[in-house]
Amino acid sequence: MFTQDKFLWGVASAAYQVEGGYQADNKGCSNWDVYTNDYQVTKAFIGKQDTGNVAINFYDRTQYLQDIALMRQLGVNAYRFSISWSRIIPNGTGQVNSQGVAYYNQLADDLLSNEIEPVITNFHWDLPYKLQEKGGWANSDSVQWYAEYANILFTNYGDRVKKFITFNEPFINLFFIEPLAHNAIENKANPYAISNETYGKQAEAVHHLLLASATAIQNYHQLKLGGTIGITLSFTPTIPLDTNKAEDVQAAMIFDGLHNRWFLDAMYKGKYPDDVVKLHQKYNPTFQVSAEDMQLIAANKPDFIGVNFYAPAYVKADDSAPYNAEWFSTNPDEIKMFNGPVRPEYLYKLLMWIKNEYDNPVIYITENGAGFGELDEQLDKDLVKDPLRADYIKRHIDTALQAKQDGVDLRGYMLWSFCDNFEWLFGYDKRFGIVYVDFESQRRTPKQSFYEYQQIILNLVE
Numbered sequence: 001m002f003t004q005d006k007f008l009w010g011v012a013s014a015a016y017q018v019e020g021g022y023q024a025d026n027k028g029c030s031n032w033d034v035y036t037n038d039y040q041v042t043k044a045f046i047g048k049q050d051t052g053n054v055a056i057n058f059y060d061r062t063q064y065l066q067d068i069a070l071m072r073q074l075g076v077n078a079y080r081f082s083i084s085w086s087r088i089i090p091n092g093t094g095q096v097n098s099q100g101v102a103y104y105n106q107l108a109d110d111l112l113s114n115e116i117e118p119v120i121t122n123f124h125w126d127l128p129y130k131l132q133e134k135g136g137w138a139n140s141d142s143v144q145w146y147a148e149y150a151n152i153l154f155t156n157y158g159d160r161v162k163k164f165i166t167f168n169e170p171f172i173n174l175f176f177i178e179p180l181a182h183n184a185i186e187n188k189a190n191p192y193a194i195s196n197e198t199y200g201k202q203a204e205a206v207h208h209l210l211l212a213s214a215t216a217i218q219n220y221h222q223l224k225l226g227g228t229i230g231i232t233l234s235f236t237p238t239i240p241l242d243t244n245k246a247e248d249v250q251a252a253m254i255f256d257g258l259h260n261r262w263f264l265d266a267m268y269k270g271k272y273p274d275d276v277v278k279l280h281q282k283y284n285p286t287f288q289v290s291a292e293d294m295q296l297i298a299a300n301k302p303d304f305i306g307v308n309f310y311a312p313a314y315v316k317a318d319d320s321a322p323y324n325a326e327w328f329s330t331n332p333d334e335i336k337m338f339n340g341p342v343r344p345e346y347l348y349k350l351l352m353w354i355k356n357e358y359d360n361p362v363i364y365i366t367e368n369g370a371g372f373g374e375l376d377e378q379l380d381k382d383l384v385k386d387p388l389r390a391d392y393i394k395r396h397i398d399t400a401l402q403a404k405q406d407g408v409d410l411r412g413y414m415l416w417s418f419c420d421n422f423e424w425l426f427g428y429d430k431r432f433g434i435v436y437v438d439f440e441s442q443r444r445t446p447k448q449s450f451y452e453y454q455q456i457i458l459n460l461v462e
């Protein structure tokens with residue numbers, strides 16, 4: 001059995017990005033099955049259709065056992081993966097699919113017998129399509145749908161799995177990926193353009209999601225299974241693109257509210273940030289939040305915060321961007337990583353900010369990693385040289401451990417990602433793995449960054 005106080009060194013993934021087997025064993029259809037197959041959404045972003053139908057074939061036990069063997073070689077003691085809701089409940093609500101339940105039972109057992117702790121993310125962006133047709137998170141019934149689904153996970157896996165995560169990156173999911181996917185589906189001329197009204201509308205969806213998270217946390221605690229439950233949030237510390245420009249400073253503040261303060265304020269202060277609420281209500285006058293809702297969210301805090309950090313965001317005022325804050329296309333730094341600038345010092349600042357502002361919560365870094373595309377992947381016989389990623393990882397771990405030394409209650413670090421995989425709107429064009437995957441043959445080749453991470457773990461584990 002795993003003790004709660006062992007520092008976790010792990011790698012992370014998500015169901016849709018790695019599993020494939022999209023119709024295997026009575027799995028239902030998810031929103032992403034439809035986005036990629038029927039609407040070919042990746043075409044709008046990378047000019048070709050990619051899907052998660054096969055992905056890196058992790059649904060296949062023969063394949064994943066080899067991957068677990070490689071994880072052992074790496075030296076990690078934790079693996080964060082997500083569950084595909086449509087495998088467990090093909091229609092989203094009602095009938096449970098025993099084959100889907102069995103798959104994750106086997107996976108958890110296989111990890112445990114390899115001394116790797118399973119860390120489960122209940123929801124990492126793939127929603128049963130039947131629920132999407134009912135409005136998805138915009139429908140207030142989603143709170144109940146999710147609570148029922150989460151209970152099935154707790155009762156089936158909670159005896160062996162001691163860490164659950166209710167949601168992954170609600171901001172990026174609802175304010176970026178979903179609107180962009182819908183732009184592609186609607187054939188918009190600029191698939192990156194998001195309106196103020198869309199942000200206003202998504203405020204309701206994200207509120208339902210936080211209520212769903214709080215309800216599931218409450219249920220999990222009542223079950224007394226002896227583990228812990230958290231939520232994973234994405235964070236982008238904001239930097240005004242031009243610090244001398246008042247508009248950029250203002251835009252950076254708004255984006256900080258939307259992305260960083262929104263969730264933590266709700267859970268730890270029982271209140272959404274006023275500046276952002278005002279904007280949401282300006283563009284969606286029906287967005288109202290009751291005192292009871294906020295109380296439910298604050299009364300059922302997560303046991304830990306999962307921090308996903310890739311990069312800070314340079315923010316500039318731009319009235320063609322929602323809420324006048326452009327952040328995705330602004331990186332002025334020389335090194336262009338897919339998720340933004342390489343600035344490890346902002347991970348330190350972020351961790352200290354959370355500690356000081358929100359009562360020093362338990363933190364796991366649930367994702368940190370670098371996407372460089374083919375640029376940084378030089379295949380040389382049996383080694384893939386990815387010096388930029390190797391350097392990124394080392395510097396981010398150094399700074400995270402410095403924050404731990406300075407009082408942050410950091411309990412683990414999980415790298416994104418073990419293998420290259422399906423990167424949502426950008427398909428297989430963006431590689432994040434420390435293991436190179438030839439997507440045709442499914443052959444795995446550890447990269448330079450794999451050996452770098454292996455060495456770090458080796459040197460640090462007591």
Ligand code: NOJ
Pocket residue numbers: 014017168169308339367371416423424432
């Ligand atoms: C965060 C998301 O959780 C994950 O699904 C995605 O692949 C990485 N960021 C990289 O962009």
